[in-house]
Amino acid sequence: MTSLVDKFGRQISYLRISVIDRCNLSCFYCMPTANGCSRSMGDALDLDGIVRIVRAAAVCGISKIRLTGGEPLLRPDLTELVENISAISGITDISLTTNGALLHQLARPLAAAGLNRINISLDSLQSEVFQRITRGGKLENTLTGLLAAYEAGLTPLKINVVLLKEINDGEVADFARLTLDRDIHVRFIEFMPITGDSHNWKKHYQPIDIAMKQCASIAPLLEEECPENGGPARYFRFKGGKGKLGFISPLSRHFCSQCNRLRVTAQGKLRACLFSEEEIDLRPLLGQEDEVIRAFSHALTAKPDPTCLDSDPLVRCRPNTFGMVSIGG
Ligand code: SAM
């Protein structure tokens, strides 16, 4: 087994795979238009292709896999995919990021197939606000899904909240209080201008420190030790609280020097960085594991210098026509 370490000393152990670029919601900060992404499931990698990529990744020392999208639960063979990935030697952790709307039926089968953990995107606890952000989504579907995931043991359950000024910033305390008596993690994330919609970004971007201050005014926050290779969130706990609060600040305090991940898009393009457009097409290489392994090593050379990313978010995020739904958030 090899190990992926880039020239800045960052050890890559984590691969995020977008398994589909369609979605059943149209969050305004992610999906450029309400009509959804024009690319269909048709050109997403098939199950065999994804499994081959994960096998090669495992040979390179990657142990953690996150399946994302688009909305991964729309993929008809998702349970089978998880089952296949969990059988790959060296893969010790499989997680999923989802909007949860279809989780009600799928939480148990996914857990049985080997899924370890789940992140659910939930930006508001108020039906109308949820509907506005997702352009028509139903809050109750996501809440039912969340409960199903909890009951299926897909824990610790993480709730991702994109912080949006004048939309959901008044709900920070409501979200934070969920962690007082439940073992769940609520993570606030800064809104990135990834779709290039600078108008909405300027209007609704809120630095994460403001949410942190709002939380600290509820009860004292105790900082939690960051697990090794634990990702970009800074974690805290309310004194006596069961769950955790996470703060993710890709813009105000970026965490590129700790970045431990590579990404694969739904079409099989290997990306070294969310903020860079360089991609390696893995699809033509899938017949030869050696070539895929070589592509992983090569991708490391494309990981940007953590100190050299542009400080202007509108430049750094390089507007992507398809938004996060295409790259895989
Ligand atoms: N559909 C799934 C979901 O919503 O969880 C998985 C894909 S989604 C692209 C993954 C994550 O990216 C979500 O937590 C979402 O909130 C986040 N995301 C999308 N666009 C974003 C943006 N412009 N800024 C910050 N986070 C974003």
Ligand code: SF4
């Ligand atoms: Fe869909 Fe997730 Fe993007 Fe919302 S954040 S549009 S649920 S892919």
